[in-house]
Amino acid sequence: MNTHTEWAVEADGLVKTFGSNRAVDGVDLRVATGTVYGVLGPNGAGKTTTISMLATLLRPDAGSARIFGHDVQREAQVVRQLIGVTGQYASVDEGLSATENLVLFSRLLGLGRREAKIKANDLLEEFGLTEAASRPLKKFSGGMRRRLDLAASLISQPPLIFLDEPTTGLDPRTRAQMWETIRRLVAGGSTVLLTTQYLDEADQLADRIAVIDRGRVVAEGTGDELKAQVGSSSLELRLGEPQLAQRALGIAERVLGVAGTTSAEAARITVPLSDPERVTDLLIELRGEGIRLEEFSVHKPSLDDVFLSITGKPTEDAETPEGAHA
Amino acid sequence: MSTTTAPRSRTHNASGGTIVPAHERTLRNRVSLGESIRHSLTMAYRGLLKIRRTPEQLFDVTLQPIIFTVMFTYIFGGAISGDVASYLPVIIPGILVQTVITTSVVTGTQLREDMDQGVFDRFRSLPIARIAPLSGALLADTVRYAIATTLTFVMGFIMGYRPHGGIWSVIGAALLVIVCAWAISWIFAFFGVIARSASSVQGISMIILFPLTFLSNAFVPVDTMPTWLQWFVNINPVSHLVTSVRDVLNTGAFTSEAFLPLIGAAVIVAIFAPLTVRAYMRRA
Numbered sequence: 001m002n003t004h005t006e007w008a009v010e011a012d013g014l015v016k017t018f019g020s021n022r023a024v025d026g027v028d029l030r031v032a033t034g035t036v037y038g039v040l041g042p043n044g045a046g047k048t049t050t051i052s053m054l055a056t057l058l059r060p061d062a063g064s065a066r067i068f069g070h071d072v073q074r075e076a077q078v079v080r081q082l083i084g085v086t087g088q089y090a091s092v093d094e095g096l097s098a099t100e101n102l103v104l105f106s107r108l109l110g111l112g113r114r115e116a117k118i119k120a121n122d123l124l125e126e127f128g129l130t131e132a133a134s135r136p137l138k139k140f141s142g143g144m145r146r147r148l149d150l151a152a153s154l155i156s157q158p159p160l161i162f163l164d165e166p167t168t169g170l171d172p173r174t175r176a177q178m179w180e181t182i183r184r185l186v187a188g189g190s191t192v193l194l195t196t197q198y199l200d201e202a203d204q205l206a207d208r209i210a211v212i213d214r215g216r217v218v219a220e221g222t223g224d225e226l227k228a229q230v231g232s233s234s235l236e237l238r239l240g241e242p243q244l245a246q247r248a249l250g251i252a253e254r255v256l257g258v259a260g261t262t263s264a265e266a267a268r269i270t271v272p273l274s275d276p277e278r279v280t281d282l283l284i285e286l287r288g289e290g291i292r293l294e295e296f297s298v299h300k301p302s303l304d305d306v307f308l309s310i311t312g313k314p315t316e317d318a319e320t321p322e323g324a325h326a
Numbered sequence: 327m328s329t330t331t332a333p334r335s336r337t338h339n340a341s342g343g344t345i346v347p348a349h350e351r352t353l354r355n356r357v358s359l360g361e362s363i364r365h366s367l368t369m370a371y372r373g374l375l376k377i378r379r380t381p382e383q384l385f386d387v388t389l390q391p392i393i394f395t396v397m398f399t400y401i402f403g404g405a406i407s408g409d410v411a412s413y414l415p416v417i418i419p420g421i422l423v424q425t426v427i428t429t430s431v432v433t434g435t436q437l438r439e440d441m442d443q444g445v446f447d448r449f450r451s452l453p454i455a456r457i458a459p460l461s462g463a464l465l466a467d468t469v470r471y472a473i474a475t476t477l478t479f480v481m482g483f484i485m486g487y488r489p490h491g492g493i494w495s496v497i498g499a500a501l502l503v504i505v506c507a508w509a510i511s512w513i514f515a516f517f518g519v520i521a522r523s524a525s526s527v528q529g530i531s532m533i534i535l536f537p538l539t540f541l542s543n544a545f546v547p548v549d550t551m552p553t554w555l556q557w558f559v560n561i562n563p564v565s566h567l568v569t570s571v572r573d574v575l576n577t578g579a580f581t582s583e584a585f586l587p588l589i590g591a592a593v594i595v596a597i598f599a600p601l602t603v604r605a606y607m608r609r610a
């Protein structure tokens with residue numbers, strides 16, 4: 001068998017059906033070793049199902065996948081030695097303490113009694129859980145649980161780590177910590193495949209992104225490539241005096257060089273923002289004209305915009321059951 | 327953003343740092359027998375940790391022998407055997423068998439609960455023997471049986487029960503009951519694997535166990551029952567186990583008759599172990 005491959009993940013035509021629901025409907029993925037790959041999609045798109053198949057937890061109905069060249073079905077046990085999985089829902093033992101969990105998994109991974117203890121303590125310290133180490137998990141916050149879960153996935157220092165929605169439900173501070181941890185893992189040589197519902201997150205972390213919808217990859221590329229498809233950020237201005245809207249819009253179009261729109265109540269104008277440098281000019285110009293601003297914001301493209309532009313329909317559609325529309 | 331209050335002094339220690347690339351690792355697609363046993367023992371250790379963490383789950387194991395021994399002995403003792411002291415050799419083996427076998431249901435319910443828990447996904451993603459969570463659970467449960475057995479004997483002793491066969495007969499009877507309960511727990515493990523929820527496992531198991539343990543000679547001599555019931559009681563395997571345990575305790579003789587339940591236990595394991603393992607592996 002070819003043992004040295006630069007692909008950490010190769011998936012070809014993965015399919016998984018639950019009853020009549022094609023949860024994953026022919027997914028192809030290529031994840032290069034040493035990179036972060038983001039799988040972006042709304043609720044029910046098939047992210048978790050895809051990861052489950054790649055992580056040997058679920059048998060594909062069709063298609064094949066290889067992890068570092070090893071087939072996930074025929075060489076499942078080999079694949080399991082190469083991956084760490086942090087599922088969407090914490091997969092730690094609720095009946096045990098944090099330390100007991102990490103020691104248990106370390107022992108199962110072949111560490112001796114003392115090594116396991118040391119490993120557990122190191123990981124707890126690294127993830128800021130030392131104080132809570134012996135507390136029952138039932139008293140853990142969502143963020144602590146998530147960190148413990150990630151720590152448990154890193155015991156064997158696997159070269160490939162699956163993170164299923166690692167930051168969903170985390171507060172901004174904890175989310176930033178999680179991002180930091182992911183960057184650190186990659187700096188250490190790991191490959192990370194993560195799923196997320198936020199374009200911003202995929203954009204920040206991932207080298208490449210696959211957008212999936214209803215079990216299919218509908219777009220793939222770098223963050224910039226995707227955003228180019230969606231269009232750029234836009235600038236939103238709310239005016240002190242609505243009657244000045246047309247004048248303000250005229251100035252904005254002249255300074256930024258693109259066409260904008262005014263909102264229905266005309267107090268708000270929106271202009272695509274391709275060159276942030278020119279915003280300063282615009283603001284100075286507006287003040288010079290005596291147009292007072294109530295509010296000033298930059299609207300970045302969201303997953304919704306990506307969807308709108310790629311599939312031509314908003315994400316909410318993905319949730320409505322088949323047949324309800326048609 | 328300066329939000330990094332997470333301790334990062336050990337940046338390249340436990341998780342980051344030098345990851346050995348996939349192609350430089352020695353990888354095997356098989357788990358050896360020795361490893362399988364080690365994984366099972368680790369899973370059994372987990373079971374014991376959980377018992378220690380949540381001692382409430384031992385309530386049935388601890389309270390049943392205590393309450394039943396006291397209750398049955400004082401309620402039925404006089405009526406059945408004339409007095410409490412002469413009822414003890416009848417009732418203690420009966421309660422012992424009933425308690426330990428009832429305890430074996432827990433194997434099934436806990437297995438189901440476990441398989442529904444998130445942690446089971448982690449077990450399935452680790453390079454460990456597939457069978458380890460199952461065999462570990464079965465192993466850890468023998469500790470429950472030992473606790474239930476000990477408590478029943480202690481209760482009996484406090485109430486004045488002195489088995490004729492002495493300490494060796496007590497140990498022998500205890501082992502006999504534990505081995506049989508372990509064998510029976512394979513049946514409940516099977517239910518646990520195939521059932522939808524823990525409460526349905528509990529439900530099915532109790533429907534089967536209740537008649538088996540009460541329609542037996544565990545509490546009342548068979549000849550006081552109507553003939554049609556005697557027929558059932560006499561073919562009931564629980565009756566045979568109770569008789570064997572009584573023989574061992576009260577005569578101290580390990581007759582061939584006393585070992586009959588062991589054959590039954592072997593048959594149960596021979597049938598249900600492969601069934602359970604097959605069903606389990608399909609889901610694990």
Ligand SMILES: Nc1ncnc2c1ncn2[C@@H]1O[C@H](COP(=O)(O)OP(=O)(O)OP(=O)(O)O)[C@@H](O)[C@H]1O
Nearest residue numbers: 018021023041042043044045046047048049050088
């Ligand atoms: N075990 C299962 N049995 C039946 N249907 C399932 C099962 N798992 C997932 N599905 C269905 O498959 C589809 C994809 O689910 P999946 O969990 O992969 O989505 P997801 O992208 O992870 O969504 P989310 O963002 O909500 O986690 C959904 O329609 C879901 O209802």
Ligand SMILES: [Mg+2]
Nearest residue numbers: 047048049088
């Ligand atoms: Mg999911």
